[in-house]
Amino acid sequence: MRLGEVGEFNFIDSIARLAGCPAAPVLVGIGDDAAVLDVGSAQKLVVTTDAMVQGVHFRRDWLAPHQIGWRAMAACLSDIAAMGAQPTAVFASVALPADLDSEYALDIVRGLADCARRFDTTLAGGDCTVSPALIFIDTVAIGTSPCPWLRSQARPGDVLMVTGSLGDAAAAVALLSSGRRPDDIPPPLLERFAQPLPRLREASILSARGLVSAALDISDGLVQDAGHMATQSGVAIRLESAAVPISDICRAAAAELGHDPLSWALAGGEDFELLLAVPAHRVAEAQQLLFDHCGTSLTPVGAVASGCGVTVLDADGQQLALDRSGWDHFSSPNKQ
Secondary structure (H helix, E strand, O other): OOHHHHOHHHHHHHHHHHHOOOOOOEEEOEOEOOEEEOOOOOOEEEEEEEEEEEOOOEOOOOOOHHHHHHHHHHHHHHHHHHOOOEEEEEEEEEEEEOOOOHHHHHHHHHHHHHHHHHOOOOEEEEEEEEEOOOOEEEEEEEEEEOOOOOHHHOOOOEEEEEEOOOOHHHHHHHHHHOOOOHHHOOHHHHHHHHOOOOOHHHHHHHHHOOOOOEEEEOOOOHHHHHHHHHHHHOOEEEEEHHHOOOOHHHHHHHHHHOOOHHHHHHHOOOOOOEEEEEEHHHHHHHHHHHHHHHOOOEEEEEEEEOOOEEEEEOOOOOEOOOOOOOOOOOOOOOOO
């Protein structure tokens, strides 16, 4: 059977079975946004890795080299945020064609390093090698947390919430795919795709108050990522589509292209916002904290209940039928 028939997440499940149960000092292994290690201190070590491939995650005619590096690092740091952790060091390995301009290559690395510095951490090492044709970037981030968030801790009665707004990155990709040049895309929309900002500060604030039951970042699409939480936690999740936050600029792009912005928000992915399960009695506290300290919105988009799977309801409470739930590397068409 080909990988396209197996699918990305079934393949990951197979890898997890091959790896076996985590052994000390690993507390959490394959299946979450990051691994968690017990290193004998109050702080647990959180480690994650992320890969980006030219033609799959980015196109060189859409992004400047600095943006390519920034985006690769931001995606990795977003996994650290999704664990309620803070980064301590990052690493990057790059595979580059031998005929690539050296300044272009250095600009990619500048993007990696600048993103790391923006979030108070350091590009501490990595590797470089030759690629036969395409650019490949693999990033590793190490962070710490006394009590990392997990996908597996959502409980019936929790409220499902998202930071910021959803669909902007998918809107930018749709505009670029329609033939618009990057400098013709509204800058706030392009930046959500090209230079995302992982929610590390927000994670720090919420984690310090113990306000989150479970979390992950929205990289594959809201519905698909909610499905990961539902599976790992053994619960059912109900999403209210009318509550999903969509920016005005995303709606304007959808109107221009004759597209439904809700489909971008539900399944577009790569917004790198946080999807959080929060106890119902602490929702208002969490919202006020993020607004006061970060100016970041925190919007209820659904609820956690007993059962299994994800249901998406329209404004009338009827179940929506979705064309797709999100991104799958082996069975979805290329992002770019």
